[in-house]
Amino acid sequence: MEAYDRFELLINDRIVKTPVAIASMAGIVDAAYVLERADHIGAAFIGGYSIDAPTLEASRRMAEEGRKEFLYDDPLEALGREVEALKQSDVVTGINLRGSTPASYAEVARAFEDAVVYEIDAHCRQPAMVEAGCGEYLLRHPAKLVEIIRALKAEDVTVSVKIRAGVASNDADLARIVWKAGADIIHADLMDFGHNKVRQIRNASPLTLIANNSITTFDKAMDAFSHGADLVSLARQSDAWTLAGLDAAITRSAEEGGWYNAPKQLCRGGDIRRSPSAACR
Numbered sequence: 001m002e003a004y005d006r007f008e009l010l011i012n013d014r015i016v017k018t019p020v021a022i023a024s025m026a027g028i029v030d031a032a033y034v035l036e037r038a039d040h041i042g043a044a045f046i047g048g049y050s051i052d053a054p055t056l057e058a059s060r061r062m063a064e065e066g067r068k069e070f071l072y073d074d075p076l077e078a079l080g081r082e083v084e085a086l087k088q089s090d091v092v093t094g095i096n097l098r099g100s101t102p103a104s105y106a107e108v109a110r111a112f113e114d115a116v117v118y119e120i121d122a123h124c125r126q127p128a129m130v131e132a133g134c135g136e137y138l139l140r141h142p143a144k145l146v147e148i149i150r151a152l153k154a155e156d157v158t159v160s161v162k163i164r165a166g167v168a169s170n171d172a173d174l175a176r177i178v179w180k181a182g183a184d185i186i187h188a189d190l191m192d193f194g195h196n197k198v199r200q201i202r203n204a205s206p207l208t209l210i211a212n213n214s215i216t217t218f219d220k221a222m223d224a225f226s227h228g229a230d231l232v233s234l235a236r237q238s239d240a241w242t243l244a245g246l247d248a249a250i251t252r253s254a255e256e257g258g259w260y261n262a263p264k265q266l267c268r269g270g271d272i273r274r275s276p277s278a279a280c281r
Protein backbone atom coordinates (compact mmCIF):
# COMPACT_ATOMS: atom_id res chain seq x y z
CA MET A 1 0.00 0.00 0.00
CA GLU A 2 1.33 3.47 -0.85
CA ALA A 3 2.08 5.73 2.12
CA TYR A 4 -0.50 8.31 1.11
CA ASP A 5 -3.25 5.72 0.74
CA ARG A 6 -2.38 4.33 4.13
CA PHE A 7 -2.41 7.50 6.25
CA GLU A 8 -3.70 10.23 3.89
CA LEU A 9 -1.36 12.64 5.58
CA LEU A 10 0.19 15.68 3.91
CA ILE A 11 2.31 18.38 5.51
CA ASN A 12 3.77 21.25 3.52
CA ASP A 13 2.28 19.60 0.41
CA ARG A 14 4.41 16.51 0.94
CA ILE A 15 3.36 12.99 1.82
CA VAL A 16 4.10 12.02 5.42
CA LYS A 17 4.96 8.35 5.10
CA THR A 18 4.23 7.47 8.72
CA PRO A 19 2.58 9.55 11.47
CA VAL A 20 5.67 9.33 13.69
CA ALA A 21 7.85 12.44 14.04
CA ILE A 22 10.98 13.53 15.86
CA ALA A 23 10.52 16.58 18.11
CA SER A 24 13.33 19.08 18.49
CA MET A 25 16.01 19.02 21.15
CA ALA A 26 18.33 21.99 21.05
CA GLY A 27 21.95 21.05 20.55
CA ILE A 28 20.97 17.49 19.63
CA VAL A 29 18.39 17.13 16.83
CA ASP A 30 20.02 18.27 13.59
CA ALA A 31 20.05 16.91 10.03
CA ALA A 32 22.52 14.13 10.85
CA TYR A 33 20.37 12.99 13.78
CA VAL A 34 17.30 12.85 11.53
CA LEU A 35 19.04 11.10 8.64
CA GLU A 36 20.16 8.29 10.98
CA ARG A 37 16.49 7.65 11.81
CA ALA A 38 14.90 8.58 8.47
CA ASP A 39 13.59 5.07 7.66
CA HIS A 40 11.24 5.11 10.64
CA ILE A 41 9.76 8.64 10.65
CA GLY A 42 7.51 10.75 8.48
CA ALA A 43 8.49 14.17 9.80
CA ALA A 44 11.14 15.81 11.96
CA PHE A 45 11.61 19.16 13.62
CA ILE A 46 15.27 20.03 13.87
CA GLY A 47 16.57 22.60 16.34
CA GLY A 48 15.67 24.70 18.22
CA TYR A 49 17.73 27.29 16.45
CA SER A 50 18.13 30.82 17.77
CA ILE A 51 17.83 33.22 14.87
CA ASP A 52 18.64 36.73 16.05
CA ALA A 53 21.03 38.55 18.37
CA PRO A 54 18.87 38.45 21.56
CA THR A 55 18.04 34.74 21.23
CA LEU A 56 21.62 33.83 20.23
CA GLU A 57 22.76 35.62 23.37
CA ALA A 58 20.19 33.63 25.36
CA SER A 59 21.55 30.39 23.82
CA ARG A 60 25.07 31.36 24.85
CA ARG A 61 23.90 32.00 28.41
CA MET A 62 22.10 28.65 28.48
CA ALA A 63 25.19 26.86 27.14
CA GLU A 64 27.28 28.49 29.87
CA GLU A 65 24.76 27.16 32.38
CA GLY A 66 25.42 23.65 31.04
CA ARG A 67 22.60 23.12 28.53
CA LYS A 68 23.19 21.80 25.03
CA GLU A 69 22.55 24.47 22.39
CA PHE A 70 23.36 24.92 18.71
CA LEU A 71 25.82 27.82 18.70
CA TYR A 72 26.97 29.70 15.59
CA ASP A 73 27.53 33.26 14.44
CA ASP A 74 25.45 33.19 11.26
CA PRO A 75 22.05 31.51 11.75
CA LEU A 76 21.06 31.48 8.08
CA GLU A 77 24.31 29.89 7.03
CA ALA A 78 24.09 27.25 9.78
CA LEU A 79 20.44 26.48 9.04
CA GLY A 80 21.11 26.41 5.31
CA ARG A 81 23.55 23.53 5.72
CA GLU A 82 21.00 21.51 7.73
CA VAL A 83 18.14 22.17 5.33
CA GLU A 84 20.33 21.23 2.37
CA ALA A 85 21.40 17.95 4.01
CA LEU A 86 17.77 16.94 4.55
CA LYS A 87 16.66 17.64 0.98
CA GLN A 88 17.85 14.16 -0.05
CA SER A 89 15.49 12.43 2.42
CA ASP A 90 11.77 11.69 2.28
CA VAL A 91 11.27 13.06 5.81
CA VAL A 92 9.08 16.17 5.91
CA THR A 93 11.32 18.69 7.63
CA GLY A 94 10.47 21.43 10.08
CA ILE A 95 12.85 23.91 11.68
CA ASN A 96 12.13 24.84 15.29
CA LEU A 97 12.99 28.52 15.69
CA ARG A 98 13.52 30.95 18.54
CA GLY A 99 13.36 34.60 17.52
CA SER A 100 12.75 37.79 19.45
CA THR A 101 10.75 39.59 16.73
CA PRO A 102 8.31 38.64 13.97
CA ALA A 103 10.74 40.09 11.42
CA SER A 104 13.43 37.59 12.43
CA TYR A 105 11.13 34.69 11.58
CA ALA A 106 10.11 36.29 8.27
CA GLU A 107 13.77 36.65 7.29
CA VAL A 108 14.34 32.91 7.77
CA ALA A 109 11.21 32.14 5.75
CA ARG A 110 12.45 34.32 2.89
CA ALA A 111 15.73 32.36 2.90
CA PHE A 112 14.26 28.84 2.70
CA GLU A 113 10.78 29.50 1.30
CA ASP A 114 8.64 26.37 1.11
CA ALA A 115 11.53 23.91 1.58
CA VAL A 116 10.62 23.43 5.26
CA VAL A 117 7.91 23.90 7.87
CA TYR A 118 8.59 26.86 10.17
CA GLU A 119 7.96 25.89 13.78
CA ILE A 120 7.69 28.68 16.36
CA ASP A 121 9.22 27.58 19.66
CA ALA A 122 6.57 28.71 22.15
CA HIS A 123 7.68 25.88 24.43
CA CYS A 124 11.09 26.69 25.93
CA ARG A 125 10.87 27.71 29.58
CA GLN A 126 14.52 28.59 30.18
CA PRO A 127 14.64 32.07 31.77
CA ALA A 128 17.19 33.42 29.26
CA MET A 129 14.95 32.52 26.31
CA VAL A 130 11.78 33.79 27.98
CA GLU A 131 13.55 37.09 28.75
CA ALA A 132 14.41 37.33 25.03
CA GLY A 133 10.67 37.28 24.32
CA CYS A 134 10.23 33.79 22.92
CA GLY A 135 9.54 30.26 24.13
CA GLU A 136 6.95 30.18 26.86
CA TYR A 137 6.75 33.99 26.79
CA LEU A 138 4.57 33.60 23.70
CA LEU A 139 2.05 31.41 25.54
CA ARG A 140 1.59 34.17 28.11
CA HIS A 141 1.58 36.93 25.45
CA PRO A 142 -0.50 35.44 22.63
CA ALA A 143 -0.74 38.77 20.77
CA LYS A 144 2.97 38.46 20.00
CA LEU A 145 2.55 34.84 18.95
CA VAL A 146 -0.17 35.97 16.53
CA GLU A 147 2.16 38.61 15.08
CA ILE A 148 4.84 35.98 14.45
CA ILE A 149 2.37 33.57 12.83
CA ARG A 150 1.12 36.37 10.58
CA ALA A 151 4.65 37.45 9.65
CA LEU A 152 5.46 33.90 8.57
CA LYS A 153 2.17 33.38 6.73
CA ALA A 154 2.83 36.61 4.83
CA GLU A 155 5.78 34.71 3.33
CA ASP A 156 3.37 31.96 2.23
CA VAL A 157 5.00 29.14 4.20
CA THR A 158 3.70 26.32 6.41
CA VAL A 159 3.68 27.24 10.09
CA SER A 160 3.72 25.02 13.16
CA VAL A 161 3.41 26.27 16.73
CA LYS A 162 5.09 24.19 19.41
CA ILE A 163 3.26 24.68 22.68
CA ARG A 164 3.51 23.34 26.19
CA ALA A 165 0.09 22.44 27.62
CA GLY A 166 -1.00 24.05 30.83
CA VAL A 167 0.94 27.30 30.47
CA ALA A 168 -1.46 29.52 28.52
CA SER A 169 -4.44 30.75 30.52
CA ASN A 170 -6.64 28.40 28.46
CA ASP A 171 -5.26 25.88 25.94
CA ALA A 172 -8.51 25.66 23.97
CA ASP A 173 -8.53 29.47 23.55
CA LEU A 174 -4.87 29.33 22.55
CA ALA A 175 -5.60 26.67 19.92
CA ARG A 176 -8.35 28.85 18.46
CA ILE A 177 -6.11 31.92 18.46
CA VAL A 178 -3.32 30.02 16.69
CA TRP A 179 -5.79 28.67 14.13
CA LYS A 180 -7.43 32.04 13.46
CA ALA A 181 -3.99 33.64 13.06
CA GLY A 182 -3.36 31.27 10.14
CA ALA A 183 -1.07 28.58 11.52
CA ASP A 184 -1.20 25.12 9.94
CA ILE A 185 0.01 22.84 12.73
CA ILE A 186 -0.21 22.69 16.51
CA HIS A 187 2.57 20.61 18.00
CA ALA A 188 1.57 20.09 21.62
CA ASP A 189 3.70 18.87 24.48
CA LEU A 190 0.86 17.39 26.54
CA MET A 191 2.90 17.40 29.77
CA ASP A 192 0.91 15.27 32.26
CA PHE A 193 -2.50 16.01 30.77
CA GLY A 194 -2.58 13.05 28.38
CA HIS A 195 -5.28 12.36 25.82
CA ASN A 196 -7.87 14.71 27.37
CA LYS A 197 -5.63 17.56 26.26
CA VAL A 198 -5.45 16.11 22.74
CA ARG A 199 -9.22 16.08 22.60
CA GLN A 200 -9.53 19.60 24.01
CA ILE A 201 -7.17 21.02 21.38
CA ARG A 202 -8.76 18.94 18.60
CA ASN A 203 -12.21 20.20 19.56
CA ALA A 204 -10.98 23.80 19.49
CA SER A 205 -9.24 23.81 16.10
CA PRO A 206 -9.08 21.86 12.84
CA LEU A 207 -5.30 22.22 12.42
CA THR A 208 -2.94 19.30 11.95
CA LEU A 209 -2.24 18.18 15.49
CA ILE A 210 0.98 16.55 16.65
CA ALA A 211 0.82 15.02 20.12
CA ASN A 212 4.02 14.91 22.14
CA ASN A 213 5.35 13.82 25.54
CA SER A 214 6.38 10.33 26.47
CA ILE A 215 4.48 8.76 23.56
CA THR A 216 6.86 5.86 23.21
CA THR A 217 4.59 2.82 22.87
CA PHE A 218 2.00 1.66 20.36
CA ASP A 219 -0.79 1.89 22.96
CA LYS A 220 0.09 5.47 23.90
CA ALA A 221 0.31 6.47 20.25
CA MET A 222 -3.06 4.90 19.41
CA ASP A 223 -4.56 6.64 22.41
CA ALA A 224 -3.37 9.98 21.02
CA PHE A 225 -4.61 9.17 17.50
CA SER A 226 -8.00 8.03 18.71
CA HIS A 227 -8.49 11.32 20.55
CA GLY A 228 -7.68 13.44 17.52
CA ALA A 229 -3.92 13.58 16.96
CA ASP A 230 -2.70 13.34 13.36
CA LEU A 231 0.88 12.49 14.31
CA VAL A 232 2.83 11.68 17.44
CA SER A 233 6.33 12.97 18.09
CA LEU A 234 9.21 11.83 20.26
CA ALA A 235 12.19 13.72 21.59
CA ARG A 236 14.03 12.12 24.51
CA GLN A 237 13.33 8.56 23.39
CA SER A 238 13.74 9.18 19.67
CA ASP A 239 16.22 6.33 19.30
CA ALA A 240 16.04 4.23 16.13
CA TRP A 241 14.80 1.15 18.01
CA THR A 242 11.78 2.92 19.56
CA LEU A 243 10.91 4.77 16.35
CA ALA A 244 11.17 1.60 14.26
CA GLY A 245 8.91 -0.30 16.65
CA LEU A 246 6.28 2.43 16.66
CA ASP A 247 6.35 2.84 12.89
CA ALA A 248 6.01 -0.90 12.30
CA ALA A 249 3.15 -1.36 14.78
CA ILE A 250 1.21 1.69 13.53
CA THR A 251 1.68 0.67 9.91
CA ARG A 252 0.55 -2.87 10.64
CA SER A 253 -2.53 -1.56 12.42
CA ALA A 254 -3.39 0.71 9.50
CA GLU A 255 -2.98 -2.13 7.00
CA GLU A 256 -5.12 -4.51 9.02
CA GLY A 257 -7.90 -2.23 10.24
CA GLY A 258 -7.69 0.92 8.14
CA TRP A 259 -6.62 4.23 9.57
CA TYR A 260 -9.85 6.18 9.74
CA ASN A 261 -11.97 3.34 10.99
CA ALA A 262 -10.87 2.75 14.54
CA PRO A 263 -14.07 1.94 16.47
CA LYS A 264 -12.73 2.91 19.89
CA GLN A 265 -12.84 6.57 18.90
CA LEU A 266 -16.59 6.50 19.26
CA CYS A 267 -16.80 3.92 21.98
CA ARG A 268 -14.37 5.70 24.27
CA GLY A 269 -15.67 9.19 23.67
CA GLY A 270 -12.85 10.04 21.26
CA ASP A 271 -12.91 12.29 18.25
CA ILE A 272 -15.72 11.34 15.90
CA ARG A 273 -14.44 13.46 13.01
CA ARG A 274 -11.58 11.05 12.43
CA SER A 275 -13.88 8.09 11.91
CA PRO A 276 -16.96 9.04 9.91
CA SER A 277 -17.87 5.42 9.26
CA ALA A 278 -16.81 3.98 12.59
CA ALA A 279 -19.33 2.07 14.60
CA CYS A 280 -19.08 0.59 18.09
CA ARG A 281 -18.52 -2.95 17.04
Ligand SMILES: Cc1cc2nc3c(=O)[nH]c(=O)nc-3n(C[C@H](O)[C@H](O)[C@H](O)COP(=O)(O)O)c2cc1C
Binds near residue numbers: 023026049122162
Ligand atom coordinates in the same frame (compact mmCIF):
# COMPACT_ATOMS: atom_id res chain seq x y z
C1 LIG B 1 17.34 18.37 25.85
C2 LIG B 1 16.03 18.88 25.30
C3 LIG B 1 16.02 19.97 24.46
C4 LIG B 1 14.81 20.46 23.94
N1 LIG B 1 14.84 21.53 23.08
C5 LIG B 1 13.67 21.97 22.56
C6 LIG B 1 13.67 23.06 21.64
O1 LIG B 1 14.71 23.62 21.30
N2 LIG B 1 12.48 23.47 21.13
C7 LIG B 1 11.29 22.87 21.47
O2 LIG B 1 10.23 23.28 20.98
N3 LIG B 1 11.26 21.83 22.34
C8 LIG B 1 12.41 21.37 22.87
N4 LIG B 1 12.40 20.31 23.73
C9 LIG B 1 11.11 19.65 24.08
C10 LIG B 1 10.88 18.37 23.27
O3 LIG B 1 10.74 18.65 21.89
C11 LIG B 1 9.61 17.64 23.77
O4 LIG B 1 8.51 18.52 23.68
C12 LIG B 1 9.72 17.14 25.22
O5 LIG B 1 10.98 16.56 25.47
C13 LIG B 1 8.62 16.10 25.53
O6 LIG B 1 8.64 15.05 24.58
P1 LIG B 1 9.35 13.61 24.87
O7 LIG B 1 8.65 13.04 26.08
O8 LIG B 1 9.13 12.78 23.65
O9 LIG B 1 10.80 13.86 25.16
C14 LIG B 1 13.59 19.82 24.28
C15 LIG B 1 13.61 18.71 25.12
C16 LIG B 1 14.81 18.23 25.63
C17 LIG B 1 14.80 17.02 26.52
